[in-house]
Amino acid sequence: MGNKVKYRIGKSAGFQVLTVVLAFACVIPLIAILIYIIRAGITKINWNFITNVEKPVGEIGGGIAHALLGSVLVIFFASVMAIPVGILCGIFLSENKKSRLAYWSRLSVDILQGVPSIVIGIVAYIWLVKPFGYSAISGSIALAIMMLPIIIRSTEETLKMLPDTLREAGFALGMPFHRVVLKIIVPCGISGILSGVMLSVARIAGETAPLLFTAFGYQFLSANMAKPMETLPHLIFKYAITPYKDWQDLAWGASCVLLVWVLLLNILTKLITRKWKVQL
Amino acid sequence: MDTPVNNDLITRSGITLERVISSEKIRDAVKGIKRIKRSHRQIKAESIFRRTLTIVGLSMVVLVFGIMLTLIVQSFPSLKALGVGYLWGQTWDPVRDIYGALPFLMGTLLTSFTALIISIPFSFAVAIFLGEYYPKGWLANFLKNTVELIAAVPSVIYGFWGLAVLVPIVRSLEVSIGVPSIGYGIFTSSLILAVMVIPYAASLGRSMIQMVPSNLKEAAYSLGATRWEVIRSVILPYTRSGLFAGILLSLGRALGETMAVTMVIGNTPLMPKNLFSTGNTMASVIANELGEADKAVYNSALIELGLVLFLVTVVINMIGKKVIGRFTNE
Amino acid sequence: MKILKKVALAGLALAISGGTMLTSCNGSGSGSKADSSASASGEDNTIMGAGSSFDNPLFSKMFSEYNKANGLKVNYQSIGSGGGIKGLTDKTVDFGASDAPLSDDQAKAMTGPAVHIPVTAGAVVLSYNLPDMKDTLKLSPDVLAGMFLGDIKKWNDPKIQAINKGVKLPSTDIVIAHRADASGTSNIFTTYLTKINKDWETKVGKGSSVNWPVGLGGKGNEGVAGTIKQTPGAIGYIELAYAIQNSMAYAKMQNKAGIFIAPSIGSVTAAANIDIPADGKVSLTNTEAADGYPISGLSWVILYQEQKYNNRSADKVSKMVKLLQWMIHDGQQYSGALNYAPLSAKAVAVGDALLKTVTYDGKPVLQ
Numbered sequence: 006m007g008n009k010v011k012y013r014i015g016k017s018a019g020f021q022v023l024t025v026v027l028a029f030a031c032v033i034p035l036i037a038i039l040i041y042i043i044r045a046g047i048t049k050i051n052w053n054f055i056t057n058v059e060k061p062v063g064e065i066g067g068g069i070a071h072a073l074l075g076s077v078l079v080i081f082f083a084s085v086m087a088i089p090v091g092i093l094c095g096i097f098l099s100e101n102k103k104s105r106l107a108y109w110s111r112l113s114v115d116i117l118q119g120v121p122s123i124v125i126g127i128v129a130y131i132w133l134v135k136p137f138g139y140s141a142i143s144g145s146i147a148l149a150i151m152m153l154p155i156i157i158r159s160t161e162e163t164l165k166m167l168p169d170t171l172r173e174a175g176f177a178l179g180m181p182f183h184r185v186v187l188k189i190i191v192p193c194g195i196s197g198i199l200s201g202v203m204l205s206v207a208r209i210a211g212e213t214a215p216l217l218f219t220a221f222g223y224q225f226l227s228a229n230m231a232k233p234m235e236t237l238p239h240l241i242f243k244y245a246i247t248p249y250k251d252w253q254d255l256a257w258g259a260s261c262v263l264l265v266w267v268l269l270l271n272i273l274t275k276l277i278t279r280k281w282k283v284q285l
Numbered sequence: 286m287d288t289p290v291n292n293d294l295i296t297r298s299g300i301t302l303e304r305v306i307s308s309e310k311i312r313d314a315v316k317g318i319k320r321i322k323r324s325h326r327q328i329k330a331e332s333i334f335r336r337t338l339t340i341v342g343l344s345m346v347v348l349v350f351g352i353m354l355t356l357i358v359q360s361f362p363s364l365k366a367l368g369v370g371y372l373w374g375q376t377w378d379p380v381r382d383i384y385g386a387l388p389f390l391m392g393t394l395l396t397s398f399t400a401l402i403i404s405i406p407f408s409f410a411v412a413i414f415l416g417e418y419y420p421k422g423w424l425a426n427f428l429k430n431t432v433e434l435i436a437a438v439p440s441v442i443y444g445f446w447g448l449a450v451l452v453p454i455v456r457s458l459e460v461s462i463g464v465p466s467i468g469y470g471i472f473t474s475s476l477i478l479a480v481m482v483i484p485y486a487a488s489l490g491r492s493m494i495q496m497v498p499s500n501l502k503e504a505a506y507s508l509g510a511t512r513w514e515v516i517r518s519v520i521l522p523y524t525r526s527g528l529f530a531g532i533l534l535s536l537g538r539a540l541g542e543t544m545a546v547t548m549v550i551g552n553t554p555l556m557p558k559n560l561f562s563t564g565n566t567m568a569s570v571i572a573n574e575l576g577e578a579d580k581a582v583y584n585s586a587l588i589e590l591g592l593v594l595f596l597v598t599v600v601i602n603m604i605g606k607k608v609i610g611r612f613t614n615e
Numbered sequence: 616m617k618i619l620k621k622v623a624l625a626g627l628a629l630a631i632s633g634g635t636m637l638t639s640c641n642g643s644g645s646g647s648k649a650d651s652s653a654s655a656s657g658e659d660n661t662i663m664g665a666g667s668s669f670d671n672p673l674f675s676k677m678f679s680e681y682n683k684a685n686g687l688k689v690n691y692q693s694i695g696s697g698g699g700i701k702g703l704t705d706k707t708v709d710f711g712a713s714d715a716p717l718s719d720d721q722a723k724a725m726t727g728p729a730v731h732i733p734v735t736a737g738a739v740v741l742s743y744n745l746p747d748m749k750d751t752l753k754l755s756p757d758v759l760a761g762m763f764l765g766d767i768k769k770w771n772d773p774k775i776q777a778i779n780k781g782v783k784l785p786s787t788d789i790v791i792a793h794r795a796d797a798s799g800t801s802n803i804f805t806t807y808l809t810k811i812n813k814d815w816e817t818k819v820g821k822g823s824s825v826n827w828p829v830g831l832g833g834k835g836n837e838g839v840a841g842t843i844k845q846t847p848g849a850i851g852y853i854e855l856a857y858a859i860q861n862s863m864a865y866a867k868m869q870n871k872a873g874i875f876i877a878p879s880i881g882s883v884t885a886a887a888n889i890d891i892p893a894d895g896k897v898s899l900t901n902t903e904a905a906d907g908y909p910i911s912g913l914s915w916v917i918l919y920q921e922q923k924y925n926n927r928s929a930d931k932v933s934k935m936v937k938l939l940q941w942m943i944h945d946g947q948q949y950s951g952a953l954n955y956a957p958l959s960a961k962a963v964a965v966g967d968a969l970l971k972t973v974t975y976d977g978k979p980v981l982q
Contacts, residue, residue, distance in 0.1 A: 017511035021418065027410030031487075032431045034480045038438065038446050045449075061675035062860070094345055097338040110342040113349040119602030120352065120595060121541025123568045127575065127591045128352050131359060138707050139663070150348070157345070181327040183334035211439020214543040217572055223690050224675075232661065233690060238441045242544060245445040247837035248844040248861040260442050271437040275430065379797070380822035452845070465788045468846060469831055552795035552832030563831050573834060574824075577697030577797040579704055579721055 039264070046261025049254045059224040059235075065251045069259050071226045075234040079141055079220060080210060082230060083148035088202055091153050095160025095198070096186055102165075111161075118154035125150050126215035134219055141234035144220030148212060152205035159201025163194040200278040207270040211263060213238040237263050356592040363585035371589065377554040377570075379578075384586040386593070388556045392564035393594075395471050395557060396546060397539040400478030401532065407479075408486035408535070409528070415487075416494025417516060429491075436484035444548035447477040452549060464561045469551035472560050477549065478539045485538055486531035493527030493612065494520055527612045533605030537598045543568040567594045662935050665692045666699015666712035668835035669800045670914050672856040673735055673955050674712065677946045687934055693835055697797020697823050703729070703917055706925055709935055710918040714799025715823050716896035717917065726924070730969045731895040731915040734942050736887040736956040738878035739803050739910040740865035742858045743850040744843050745770065750782050752866040753875045756909075759868070760812035762789055762850065764819075765829035770848065778869070785848075792842045792851030795832025797824040803912035804852045807900040852910075855883075856953045870909040871901055882908035883956035891965045913962070916942070923976045936973055936980045943967070 057068025094110070101107040125147050133143035167190060175185035191198065221233035222243065237259055244256035363371065367384055374385020411432055419425040455476070456468030497520050505515045521528070551563025552573060565573075567590045578584040664674075671693035678689040691712075692698075699711030704724050716731055741754060755778050761767040767774055771784040794801045805821040819825050833839035833851070840857040843849045850866075855878050858865045867875040876882050886899045886907030899911040916939055922932040943966040947957040958966070973980050 013511050013514065017513035020513040020516070024410045024414050024418065027407050028414040028428060031407050031411055031435070031483050032428065035431060035435050035438070037450075038442070041446060041450060042442065059675075061679045062672040062856075064676075090341055090344070093338060093341040097342040100338070101342070106339065106342055106346075110345045113345040115603065115606055116349050116599050117345070117352075119537050119541075119598050121543065121568060121598055123541070123543045123571050124352070124356070124591045124595045127571065127588060128355050130575070131355055131588075134707060135705060153345070153348075181331040183331050184327075186334070207437055211441065213439075213441045214568075214572060218576060221690075222692050225688050225690070233663070233692075238439055238544075241441050241445060242548070243837075245441075245448060246548065246834055246841045248840040248857065248863070249837075250861075256445060260445055263439060264442055267437055267439060268434060271434060272430075376826060378826040379824045380820060380826070448845075456846070465790070466848070467790050467831060469842075547834075552834070553830065554826065554832075565832075573795050573832070574797070576694050577699075577701050579697060579701040579724060579797075581724075 039268075042257065042260050042264050045257040046259070046264075049258030050261065054255070054258055058226050062249070067251065067255060069237070069240060069255060069262075071223065072235045072237045072240040072259065073262070074226060074228065075141065075220070075223070076210070076237040078228060078230065079145050079148065079216070079234065079236055080206060082142060082145040083152060083209060084202070084206055086145065087149035087152035087156060087205065090149075091156030091202075091205075092160050092191075092198060094153070095157045095201075096164060096191070098157065098161040099164035100186070114154050114157050117150070118158070122151060122212055122214040123217075126218050129215060130218035139219065139221035139233040140231050141220045142230040144216045144234070144236070145230070147215035147219050148209040151209055151212065151215065155205035155208060156198075156201050159204065160194070160198050163197025163201070164190055166197075167193055196278055200274050203270060203274040203277070207267050207274065210267050210270065211238050213242050353595070356588060356595055360585055360589035360592050362581050363589045366582050367586065371586065372593070375556055379574075379580070379583050382580070382582060384582070386567070386586075386590055388554055389565050389567045389570050389590060390593075391557055392471065392550070393540060393566040393568070395560070395564070396474045396478055396550070396566055397536055399471070399475035399560065400482060400539045401536055403475060403479035404483045404535065405486065405532065408483045408531070409490060411483070411487040412490025412494055412528070412531075413516060413520075415491045417512075417520060420495060429488075432484050432487050435480065438481075440481065440542060440544040441548075443477050443481055444545035447473060447545060447549045451476060459561055462561075464559070467551065467561075467563060469549055470561050470563045471550065471557055474546045474550045474566075475560075477545050478542060481542065481545065482535040482539050485535040486528070489531035489534060489609070490524070490528050493524040493531070496527075496613075497523050524612075526608050530605040530608040530612070533601050533608070537601045537605065540601070541568060541594065541598050543572050547572050567591075660686065660934075661688045661690055662710070662931070662938065663690045663708045664699070664710045664712060664916075665694050665702045665708045666917075667696045667714050667799050667914055668693040668837060669696070669714045669737060669739075669798075669803075669854045669912070670712050670735060671836070672854075672860065672953050673737075673950060676949045676953060677942055680949065681938060681941060681946070687938060689938070693837065695794070695796040695823075695835055696799030696802070700797075700917070703919070709927075709931075710916050710939075712914065712916050714912050714914045715802035716915060725919070728920045729917050730920050730972060731917055732939055732943065732966045732969055733891065733895050733913050733958060733962045734916050734939075734966070735947075735950055735958065736883050736899065736911060736913050736962075737954075738855040738883045738908050738956075739800055739807075739852050739912060740855050740858050740878045741850055741868065741910075742840065742843050742853050742863045742865045744845075744847050745785060745787075745864070746847065747785060748782065748864070750779075751864065751877070752782075753778050753869070754866045755869040756808075756811035760808050760815045763791055763793075763808065763827075763829070764814060765791075787848035790846050790849040791827070791830030792833055792839045792846070792849050793827045793830045794824075794836075794839060795834055798835075799823060799912070799914065800836055800852065800854060801825065803898075803900060804910060806898055807910045810901045855879075856955065859954055868909050870905075870907060871903060872905040874905060876906065876908050878908045878910075880951060880954055880956050882906060883911045884959070886911035887913065887956055887959055887962070891959075891962050893965060893968065895962075895965050895969055911956075918973065920972060921974050921977075922980065929975050932973075932975045933980055936970060940967070940970055940981065943970075 054068045056070050058071040060067035098107055098111055129143055129147035171189055172185055175189045216236055216239050220236055222239060223233045223235045227234055241256045241259050244252040371384060371386055373387050375387045376383045376385045377388060415425055415429055451473050452468035455473045456466045459466040501519050502515055505519045546566050547569040550565060550569060552565055553563040554565055557564035571587050571591055575587050578587050674691050678691055682688055696713035696715055699713050700721055702708035703711035743752060758774050768789055769786055770789055771786045776784055802823045805825055808815040809821040831842055833842040836853050836857050839851045840853045840861060843851045844861060844863060867877045869875050885904040886902035891897055895915060899913055901909050943958060943963050950957045971979055971981055
């Protein structure tokens with residue numbers, strides 16, 4: 006073996022080592038963040054933390070109960086609004102591959118996916134807050150708009166992959182179109198649809214920018230969607246930049262809760278899709 | 286025999302007049318009526334369903350159109366008052382009603398491109414590792430899932446961590462370099478952004494690389510190429526446009542990122558002098574100042590920034606998607 | 616079919632758990648009775664305010680105490696004076712709090728005349744992060760302007776050393792921290808700088824949001840304080856309560872009489888002891904008083920004079936006006952502990968008079 010060949014083999018091996026090193030280096034920041042936040046936050050989580058609401062500035066003993074409830078409610082209503090619309094639109098796009106409207110609709114969904122969250126916040130402010138005032142529901146609507154492209158895309162992709170024979174078999178049995186879709190197609194594709202839904206929920210669980218100008222913030226525990234409400238990411242943002250050690254501690258605890266929640270959602274999604282794909 | 290009978294009933298159920306009269310067939314007739322009623326209902330339900338689908342599909346177009354229209358209309362006051370010069374005005378002085386977007390454009394471009402440059406080696410490494418070296422196996426799964434989880438972490442948590450951990454580190458770095466040691470700034474934001482955008486180029490790159498036909502690779506191997514040479518001369522050129530699309534997607538994500546950047550960039554409305562100075566991005570200035578922009582032109586200047594951001598990110602994302610589309614159809 | 620059933624069951628379980636969490640959360644936690652009565656009566660038991668972060672430590676204490684006594688909930692968001700004014704202009708809040716009175720342009724943008732009720736006076740202090748320094752920094756007006764203009768770049772600059780004789784100043788860079796958002800605190804600070812330094816007057820001027828020549832921006836008093844606290848060598852302007860609550864060092868300012876005064880309740884009260892005009896708007900900076908702190912400021916709650924707009928109920932308006940009345944009388948007892956200066960008798964009198972002019976449908980709210 007000539008020297009040239011040894012050199013080339015060496016270069017190849019070197020490149021492989023470099024690739025491995027760089028690839029696994031990506032894992033380092035994530036693990037560093039995870040460890041740091043869990044370590045900083047886990048000690049702050051106690052019963053007080055979960056059940057109390059904000060105390061006056063500078064007083065200790067506050068908690069994040071209002072933000073927890075707020076986040077759950079805002080996300081819940083956003084999902085209620087986005088999931089049916091998203092799935093229906095995904096069905097529309099997968100059933101009408103060639104029509105003019107479907108082309109423009111698909112284009113719109115692609116555009117919507119790329120819109121920065123702050124822009125959606127601006128638009129929600131102009132449409133909903135200026136006429137009606139700050140409210141949690143306007144925040145939900147902004148988040149729902151962000152969820153839509155993810156749900157629509159994954160529904161469309163999943164349903165497109167189903168064989169046409171399924172549809173044809175349904176039609177052959179004399180089933181009307183809506184029955185074919187709702188009772189055959191959708192159940193077959195439920196794993197992909199569900200994973201899209203869960204991904205979209207995980208995506209918006211941590212979103213702050215659209216809530217800045219919509220849900221506003223509120224120091225008390227509230228379930229009134231027509232009024233402002235505090236949410237977990239907004240609370241973290243508010244407290245993180247303050248100098249108050251107590252508030253910073255709360256922000257760490259809240260970050261820990263949020264991070265674990267979002268990661269669990271993502272991991273759950275992966276597990277469910279893998280499990281259900283096998284069944285398919 | 287000439288009893289008046291509903292004609293529809295006869296023709297659709299296929300039962301003739303004589304049979305209707307006979308009592309054994311009354312049961313069939315009743316069934317027939319029920320079947321017709323059910324068919325009517327089904328046809329109505331079907332058309333309602335189809336119409337609902339169409340409406341939903343249409344509503345997406347309306348939504349996006351509405352967003353664009355709102356942004357444009359709300360930018361009118363500032364477009365009229367400041368004109369196109371707004372985009373390269375260097376001063377942002379709300380007190381004197383002077384608005385220039387250039388500092389924020391520069392801030393956005395600097396942070397995003399620096400983040401891209403920092404992240405590309407890493408995302409490509411992940412893509413090549415998962416696409417070529419270890420497409421299967423538990424190690425590959427671990428890496429793939431971990432990289433995807435990077436994208437799952439909320440941006441406000443990246444910002445908070447950056448504030449607490451990265452800023453002091455960058456500050457000591459700046460002390461050793463001799464730059465004013467602030468810690469906050471464009472460099473710090475680029476670092477965080479780089480971490481955040483790795484998954485986008487990585488996952489797209491991985492699927493592109495996996496799609497390279499093995500006969501191409503085997504042909505190269507059979508000619509005596511090493512692994513590296515196959516990657517360099519076969520895989521990378523083949524997936525060039527796909528990788529480019531992945532970079533565009535990462536760029537689109539970086540351009541629109543708000544929270545993580547706002548917390549560490551230093552919020553200075555001045556033209557950034559170098560990589561380590563503080564600055565501001567379009568998204569971050571909107572987040573900071575929209576809540577209090579009380580003058581019409583001020584408000585509209587900020588929304589115009591939003592419009593610019595919208596157009597830029599949409600165009601970049603569309604180009605990326607087009608490139609992928611063309612690539613997957615070849 | 617089975618799968619759909621499972622999904623439906625999961626959704627139902629989620630809904631039920633969500634529902635129980637809602638009711639249990641409403642049951643536990645502080646002020647549960649107030650919560651349920653509020654959601655029953657609707658919005659009439661919540662007042663929305665926004666604005667000044669200068670006032671936030673005092674307001675959050677006042678509102679919390681008022682809620683305990685009265686049940687009225689005040690949702691106050693500290694988004695900066697500019698945000699408060701915008702909220703009031705857009706009518707998305709019931710009242711705005713600002714440390715800068717409405718400018719002519721801002722007053723024109725409002726749909727009706729607005730009243731300024733002075734609620735407290737505080738000090739804008741120069742807080743700094745020099746961990747090795749044991750003595751209190753002394754600053755003179757020109758040195759301060761020089762630092763914020765970017766002319767003085769290092770801590771051991773001879774100009775700073777000249778007024779801090781015998782103190783070992785480090786050679787670190789000066790990092791200026793200012794506000795990134797529209798701020799009444801900035802307004803008070805820049806008004807002072809404009810009064811005492813010609814350079815500043817021509818180059819930067821005064822306002823809630825100026826074109827700062829150097830420095831980092833923080834969001835709210837909270838953000839600036841946070842930045843200072845975490846950045847060695849930083850100096851910035853924040854309200855006194857923030858510096859004290861976070862054990863941050865702050866400088867003595869040389870006032871018009873030439874004395875280096877530390878900000879405190881006493882020195883702010885001395886600066887605030889002037890005649891207040893009938894509309895409540897006055898600046899306290901660069902006070903003539905020998906024992907007055909030169910960067911003091913009054914802070915106002917701003918509301919529309921005619922309160923019947925946007926379907927607001929008479930009940931809600933009366934609750935809000937009573938809240939404001941309480942704030943300038945009994946509420947003042949909480950100022951001392953937080954280092955805000957209680958309103959002078961003259962200021963309270965002006966506030967009372969202004970509150971009496973607030974009308975609902977033409978009739979004064981306070982009988």
